Amino acid sequence: MNLQPKEIQDLIDFIAGTGLAEVNIETEKFKLSIKRNADVVMTSAPMQMAAPLAAAPVAPAPVAATQTxxxxxxxxxxxxxxxxxxxxxxxxxxxxxxxxxxxxxxxxxxxxxxxxxxxxxxxxxxxxxxxxxxxxxxxxxxxxxxxxxxxxxxxxxxxxxxx
Known part of the structure; x- marks a missing residue:
């Protein structure tokens, strides 16, 4: 499963709407870690998937904007x-x-x-x-x-x- 930047952004927006402060999702193909109240939203994946995820730096704005x-x-x-x-x-x-x-x-x-x-x-x-x-x-x-x-x-x- 290759996550595209749009899919990652949709996932971040969905999680931000739940009010959770931290979410970690890990499968055999990828690992995603999202933290609120942090300066950076960290995403990591196996080396072969690093290129598609590099386009996702737009993620911090929606997460930071939804702080309770x-x-x-x-x-x-x-x-x-x-x-x-x-x-x-x-x-x-x-x-x-x-x-x-x-x-x-x-x-x-x-x-x-x-x-x-x-x-x-x-x-x-x-x-x-x-x-x-x-x-x-x-x-x-x-x-x-x-x-x-x-x-x-x-x-x-x-x-x-x-x-």
């Missing part, structure tokens, strides 16, 4: 007057869940004490539910993400008062 405002807003909120708090960030992209099931109590809510190494949320990525453990101990002062919302890598999830 939610992560930026969360970052801005974390750096205003709340600078004394520790930001707990997402270690991956996926869907954020505050509890292990819809009926269960949230792992962490405003006012709750959290401990280092204890679960604070779940992030679903590619149908795998990953328990995210806290890197800090303290009291949750703000939850910055709604339950069942998509999150980006390094997006602030919680603000924690370490005192």
């Amino acid at each position: 405002a939610a992560p930026a807003a969360a970052e801005k909120a974390a750096t205003t007057d709340e600078s004394r708090y520790i930001a707990v960030k997402s270690p991956m992209i996926g869907t954020f869940y505050r509890a292990s099931s819809p009926e269960a109590e949230p792992f962490a809510k405003v006012g709750s004490k959290i401990e280092k190494g204890k679960p604070i949320c779940i992030i679903e990525a590619m149908k795998l539910f990953n328990e995210i453990e806290s890197d800090v101990s303290g009291t949750v002062v703000k939850v910055l993400v709604e339950n069942a919302s998509p999150v980006e890598y390094d997006q602030v999830l919680f603000l924690v008062d370490p005192a």
Whole structure:
């Protein structure tokens, strides 16, 4: 399968519309890696396919133009007057869940004490539910993400008062 520059651009546009921050596609014939919030969109392939892919440098503009405002807003909120708090960030992209099931109590809510190494949320990525453990101990002062919302890598999830 030889991907033409138009097909690569269509694929990038489609992925940009999904809101994902990073996508890696690999087959026997090609490898494609697309990252948002990066200066460069990287594509690589076996040497025999390098020439057809060389015409694809137009790709960075559409990807960069579709950045979402939610992560930026969360970052801005974390750096205003709340600078004394520790930001707990997402270690991956996926869907954020505050509890292990819809009926269960949230792992962490405003006012709750959290401990280092204890679960604070779940992030679903590619149908795998990953328990995210806290890197800090303290009291949750703000939850910055709604339950069942998509999150980006390094997006602030919680603000924690370490005192």
